[in-house]
Amino acid sequence: MNRILIKIYLLFFVFMGYGQKIEKKIIYIKFEKTEKCNELLKFYYQEEKGIVLTFFCSGGNSFLYKSKSDTLPISKIAKYKISTFEEIEILEKQWRKKSKKALIKKYGKLYPPFDKNGIFQTYLIEIISDKQFVIYPVKWRNLEIESDGEEPPKR
Numbered sequence: 001m002n003r004i005l006i007k008i009y010l011l012f013f014v015f016m017g018y019g020q021k022i023e024k025k026i027i028y029i030k031f032e033k034t035e036k037c038n039e040l041l042k043f044y045y046q047e048e049k050g051i052v053l054t055f056f057c058s059g060g061n062s063f064l065y066k067s068k069s070d071t072l073p074i075s076k077i078a079k080y081k082i083s084t085f086e087e088i089e090i091l092e093k094q095w096r097k098k099s100k101k102a103l104i105k106k107y108g109k110l111y112p113p114f115d116k117n118g119i120f121q122t123y124l125i126e127i128i129s130d131k132q133f134v135i136y137p138v139k140w141r142n143l144e145i146e147s148d149g150e151e152p153p154k155r
Contacts, residue, residue: 022102024121025095028080031126053124063138070135077133095119116140
């Protein structure tokens with residue numbers, strides 16, 4: 001009888017652990033100039049030991065790339081849903097609304113704040129030629145600071 005009760009308790013805790021999982025949403029952003037972001041910058045930043053990719057636009061979004069990228073034929077780009085920064089803001093609000101109960105259940109009423117790196121698994125897509133594009137797994141930079149439009153530190 002004790003074995004059955006122990007197994008039931010173990011199963012209960014395993015299922016409760018899976019119920020607590022808060023998943024990141026995968027997003028793809030195209031690294032290209034647009035009307036709103038008319039300048040791009042890509043450079044190696046020694047202090048962060050990675051490549052910084054920056055969009056100069058109203059949001060001043062900046063990303064850090066440290067791991068391996070993937071080069072694919074341009075014919076496969078249609079498989080990736082490209083998101084704009086406006087769509088990402090909407091997705092972030094939806095994630096917060098959807099995950100609120102799970103966050104409270106896991107951490108309590110005062111759960112830790114989640115920034116875009118906690119919400120999204122982000123990839124930048126850069127078209128490098130008519131035949132190929134590159135996907136960079138990136139992390140959002142400077143999330144706690146609003147960009148004032150100034151240039152980043154010198155390389």
